Each structure stands twice: as C-alpha cells, then as structure tokens.
Amino acid sequence: MQGIKEAFGHDIRQDTVKKHMNAFALMDPNKTGRINVKQFAKGFGVAMSNDLQHLFDLLDNDGSGEIDFREYLLGLALLNESKDRSGILKLAFQVFDSDENGQMSINELTSFLARCGYGDVDAHSLFKEATAGQQKDGLTYDEFESLMRKHPEYMKVWTDKLEKFG
Numbered sequence: 001m002q003g004i005k006e007a008f009g010h011d012i013r014q015d016t017v018k019k020h021m022n023a024f025a026l027m028d029p030n031k032t033g034r035i036n037v038k039q040f041a042k043g044f045g046v047a048m049s050n051d052l053q054h055l056f057d058l059l060d061n062d063g064s065g066e067i068d069f070r071e072y073l074l075g076l077a078l079l080n081e082s083k084d085r086s087g088i089l090k091l092a093f094q095v096f097d098s099d100e101n102g103q104m105s106i107n108e109l110t111s112f113l114a115r116c117g118y119g120d121v122d123a124h125s126l127f128k129e130a131t132a133g134q135q136k137d138g139l140t141y142d143e144f145e146s147l148m149r150k151h152p153e154y155m156k157v158w159t160d161k162l163e164k165f166g
C-alpha cells in the first residue's frame with residue numbers, strides 16, 4: 001500500500017519509477033515503447049489464456065492492441081492494489097487525462113467509461129452532475145473522485161475482473 005503510494009502517488013520516487021521502466025524495457029526488447037499481450041504474459045510469467053487476454057484488453061486503454069508505459073503503470077497498480085480504490089482512481093484519472101492538463105474532459109470521461117464497459121452511459125449528464133451544472137472544460141481530480149464515489153459501479157468492473165484474474 002505505502003509502496004504503491006510512493007511509486008505512483010504525488011511524491012513519486014525516481015528510483016521506483018526507474019525500476020518499473022526497467023521492468024517494462026525487459027518486456028519490450030525491440031524498444032517500441034509498447035508491449036503486446038505475448039510480451040505481457042511472458043513478463044509476468046503467466047500462460048496465455050482468455051482471462052489474461054481480458055485483463056490485457058482492460059489495461060489497453062486506447063484499444064491499440066499494445067500497452068504503453070502509462071497503461072502499464074496503471075495495470076501494475078491495479079494488480080497490486082485492487083482494493084485501494086483511491087489509488088486506482090488517482091491512476092485512472094492520470095491515465096485517462098490523455099492530454100495531461102490535470103482535468104478530465106467530456107471526451108476523456110467518455111473513453112474512461114467505455115474502457116470500464118459503460119460505453120452506453122451518457123457522459124454529458126455525468127459530467128453535468130459532477131460539475132453541478134457549471135460550465136467547465138474538465139473535471140478536477142476531486143470532482144472525478146466524488147463522482148466515482150457516487151457511482152462506484154464504474155470502478156467495480158476493474159476490481160472484479162482483476163480479482164478473477166487472481
């Protein structure tokens with residue numbers, strides 16, 4: 001718990017990130033910056049299976065068929081700390097804030113929901129709910145967090161799948 005906070009939280013420690021970058025580099029011998037499902041399985045020492053493919057698809061945030069380092073970091077946190085909801089939320093926010101402006105736009109919220117299996121949910125009305133009707137370009141982390149506390153089902157799909165994965 002503390003280790004993950006240090007690794008992924010605000011006071012991110014350089015040596016821990018480096019350690020993860022090295023682990024990622026080992027799975028990415030051709031240095032493409034992305035790993036495919038076979039490299040992922042090999043890196044974690046697990047056999048290919050439907051469950052593994054589902055997990056991989058879940059982590060493959062943009063559906064590219066490969067995991068980049070940001071997606072990988074989120075995956076690690078989910079695997080290690082699937083019960084640490086606020087840690088997962090913080091990472092989810094970072095990963096889905098794809099333009100890294102510290103706010104989750106409606107488009108980013110839409111892709112977050114889609115990856116959680118809620119592609120049919122109206123992101124606009126959720127967004128309105130989170131901002132209490134204010135005109136805003138994006139949700140802050142605090143707004144995103146309280147929205148997810150009101151709708152825990154959106155995060156549940158991640159933790160449930162990961163629990164099945166073991």
Ligand SMILES: [Ca+2]
Pocket residue numbers: 060061062063064065066067068071
């Ligand atoms: Ca990807």
Ligand SMILES: [Ca+2]
Pocket residue numbers: 097098099100101102103104105108138
């Ligand atoms: Ca953003």
